[in-house]
């Protein structure tokens with residue numbers, strides 16, 4: 001029995017983690033973590049990732065899907081290094097993650113023994129909100145409490161604690177202090193009224209919705225505001241969480257991720273209101289103004305950094321959901337405003353289908369089977385527009401991707417999301433569409449999916465290339481870049497090796513049969529689908545040769 005006299009830092013910390021409901025721990029263990037993981041309590045669950053990139057992204061997906069912070073434990077500097085790409089992504093995703101890493105014994109740190117994490121607080125910067133190694137063992141629980149408080153306050157994000165391995169057996173000061181903090185804040189009333197006035201007065205108004213809306217639980221509030229204003233809604237470029245029903249009469253599509261094309265798309269509007277997104281998350285440089293002439297911009301964000309880095313416009317700090325609700329109460333009804341023309345989706349298919357199928361043909365075939373409540377996770381860069389065309393997101397918390405572009409996040413994030421579905425009993429299936437190149441970065445996440453019998457269906461469009469980079473090369477006029485074709489990859493065998501059911505689907509019937517089977521399977525399925533090589537313009541409106549065959553295919 002633990003008495004105040006015998007309570008260790010270990011015991012005080014596990015009690016704190018219980019109080020914070022951080023009982024699912026993701027990680028990959030090493031000798032520097034074993035004193036923390038020893039006698040692992042029965043009421044905790046350890047989710048083993050076979051590489052830290054997977055552990056971090058699984059924790060990220062889990063945190064997003066449960067809408068709570070998650071804990072991931074990494075192996076000192078080497079594990080932190082492996083996890084770093086996805087820590088960077090978690091930072092941009094604004095996911096509250098508590099990342100702990102073991103550290104060598106305090107007694108030996110001076111002489112830098114093997115596994116010492118040298119300059120431990122520098123390693124994860126600048127992609128953590130805080131990096132700290134407690135000054136003494138007794139501060140470990142307090143540091144975790146502080147890390148938790150910081151991680152979940154806006155903007156949420158990862159925090160990093162380095163914990164020497166000899167700290168855990170040290171006597172604690174007593175039970176850890178458990179505190180709660182707020183995860184949202186309301187906008188300043190006076191500035192809000194000013195914004196509402198400008199929005200009401202706008203003649204040609206456009207709303208641009210970003211991922212923070214869905215993250216904050218503001219989906220319905222976003223729909224209600226758009227409907228009251230009767231204004232067109234765009235998704236922000238490179239959005240990580242769609243936040244407005246893509247089949248709504250007011251929805252006008254996703255803005256292009258480049259200066260010139262984006263400002264052209266906003267031509268004719270006199271006021272653009274960006275809610276819950278940076279202004280703007282561009283990808284290639286295509287010259288042009290930020291906004292068309294005569295257009296003003298308002299931004300609502302809970303992230304002071306996003307407010308500061310906007311190139312134009314006036315900003316209001318506030319939680320997306322609270323601000324949407326408050327704006328709705330204040331703005332003048334827009335029923336006299338001319339509604340936008342409904343968007344027409346290009347959904348043409350040829351008969352007989354192409355051989356191999358195009359990505360569009362694959363998504364079209366599966367659109368008949370994909371359950372309405374499925375959660376889509378997407379990292380298939382060159383055909384993500386095809387995916388959005390066939391599988392529009394129409395419900396909240398139904399589509400996840402990375403805010404960073406750092407490959408290797410989505411496949412393991414899908415595992416974390418599926419785990420959340422399993423533990424909550426909601427049981428929504430997860431359909432992860434991951435390019436054949438992207439799949440390789442953290443493919444070992446499949447073992448975790450198989451081990452926990454998670455309902456994830458991976459669709460892997462196999463074009464044997466980094467198609468998006470070939471498209472980028474055309475836009476940027478950089479011919480003869482090496483390394484854009486993949487070596488032969490037996491994705492089916494690799495997936496089987498990790499314990500998944502895996503099949504190749506070449507025809508529509510084969511893909512549909514495999515998908516139907518996967519829906520009722522008790523575990524993950526990987527469906528590899530050879531697709532035709534197509535090169536499309538990287539930015540649909542930018543000048544680039546359309547539908548050029550890939551040179552490597554010739």
Ligand SMILES: Cc1ncc(C[n+]2csc(CCOP(=O)(O)OP(=O)(O)O)c2C)c(N)n1
Nearest residue numbers: 381382406407435436437438465466467468
């Ligand atoms: C960690 C990381 N490494 C490299 C890249 C550069 N990169 C961007 S897209 C891409 C290719 C993706 O290929 P694939 O998943 O096959 O999709 P496709 O373009 O063929 O649709 C690469 C290598 C990146 N974004 N992130």
Ligand SMILES: [Mg+2]
Nearest residue numbers: 435436437465
């Ligand atoms: Mg590819």
